[in-house]
Amino acid sequence: MGRHAVTARPSLDAHLVADRGAFHLDVRLEIAAGEVVALLGPNGAGKTTALRALAGLHPLTAGHLTLDGVDLDRPARRRWVPPERRPVGVVFQDYLLFPHLTARDNVAFGPRRHGADRRAARALAESWLDRVGLAAQAGRRPRQLSGGQAQRVALARALAVDPALLLLDEPLAALDARTRLDTRAELHRHLADHPGATLLVTHDPLDALVLADRLVIVEEGRVVQSGDAASVTARPRTDYVARLVGLNLHRGRADGHTVRVGDLALTAADRVDGDAFVAFPPAAVALHPGRPHGSPRNTWPATVTMVQRHGDNLRVQLDGPIVVAADVTPAAAAQLRLVPGRGVWAAVKAAETRAYPAGPVDDPPHRT
Template identity: 65%
Template sequence: MTLEARVVVSRPAFRLDLALRAGPGEVVALLGPNGAGKTTALRALAGLTAMTGGQITLDGQPLHALPPEERPVGMVFQDYLLFPHLSALDNVAFGPRCQGVPKAEARRAAAALLHRVGLADHAAARPRQLSGGQAQRVALARALAVRPRLLLLDEPLAALDAHTRLEIRSHLRRHLEDFDGATVLVTHDPLDAMVLADRLIVIENGGIVQEGSPSEVARRPRTDYVARLVGLNLYRAVAEGARVKVGELLFSTSDRLEGAAFVAFPPAAVALYRSRPDGSPRNLWQARIEGIERHGDNVRVHLDGPITAFADITPAALADLDLTPGQQIWASVKATETHAYPA
């Protein structure tokens, strides 16, 4: 069930050109900011958006010339799009009925799928009677009911509240592990992508900017967008051994390389001082506080200067340092926390 695709969609002010592959049982996540082209790519795979170039093959069979109803594709839409006048059971049975499956057989298969997603007791419920998490599971069962070889998920958790999202994410991961076809997931949430996907494809402005396993992408971001997603400060630099030049600053790093490089370190690794610290920290610079905001259980300090950076400190440290926007401050990060890799 290997998916091989090059999706090209050209519009007056936008062009999507995306090559992707998903193997049997593999979940590939398309991750990117709003307007990057993620949903356009998914709709093109489903045949809901016309391509202006490229091709789509699934297990060697061309899909791009087939109308949507003839593609072996199941799709879960962001808003689920359940039929409001049908019960959960009949929503799930709808796809097989359209494929010519007899009504009784389609309803038996739908009942089995509702049992599989934990909703056997809600078979008679209409969509308005379901919670967000229950509606999501009915939408997944409906997508699986047509026995797809390719499963497409468009922001499947976006409509859920934080508590429900945690539970449904765990359920969804288990269901995807049982699906032996290829799966393409669209999301802008890095946690959804890290938990659900085997491989990430990061899209910006209609093209791929980074691809790899979740751990590879998180460890070595290659754009500011990816760095923000995974919570790292990221800079382009020129490396000479264990020293790298970032703008006018010379940093020591835990890695050795030569030439064009990226340098990254986590905000939590940045230490702040009211005055220049004693001794000689290797990576030290003076900065101006641009802003201060809550960030989870900590406080995120926005720094401007020879480089822009985020520093995460505790509320107690904020009080002890008596930090305020506009203040000049010293910042440092240990060489062991500063990582360089080829650009």
């Protein structure tokens, strides 16, 4: 269960099947109470549709959505619970605070909708604002708050209804880099204390790695990979995931320590047979003006297609029998005269090349 303890409280069990125009979503999600799951994917993958379905803003066309053992959406039984009656808290990307209400009354809005009288709702709101460090800003309206403060008000508003499911839609995307760093740490603390299930929708791998116990990757409306951060980052299964974790990834046919990718045979540290992925970091790719001799087991001719700054180094995109990225120092790039169209030889040591089976999605929906 990662950093969160398992409780006896039931969890989210969902098979989200929904249509939005020509787009079709078919995603299974299970989240235990106290667990944080990050839903990642490229633009248009279905992350927002999944979140809206969970919140009750987009009805399912099939499947089911069960929370705390209660069906909130099950089309086969014509069961659908409207958003305001779901034990779900949502923090939207732009927070959507009511501009005419103070921070206190924004947070009190949910408890009031759930039947609390005004005094009790405002007392609860003040308690939550104190917990997120905004007691002194309780009387301010959204336009008087910084981005980080508005995010914390939105989080307090979502948590004030004691949700069985907390949904976070890109909760840090609107913040500048410095505020994002501080707010991420603050959010981590509050999620660790939340007893319900949490789904974090994000495109930022750092947010996912810091905040979530488990990652679920969606592409084109389907889950392509899931698991804890260590397993996902070590063995990406799609180009999107490989880019997310900074690895070159290719699929080929393995026979022992050799993986054939097209016309190129790569030697890997791992022994695999059959359909396989082979992965290696850009930093493991060495570039040479001519064919290298010596220790590298994997060499091939390549052509530079692009050179970009990447941190303190340069990221070189290469075409050839396989398309790869290589990281080199500016000094090495100057020495090799790396410009688009330049021919070089690429080399990767077998010890830095990982191979693993390329079967179906390797981590089933989580159960506790």
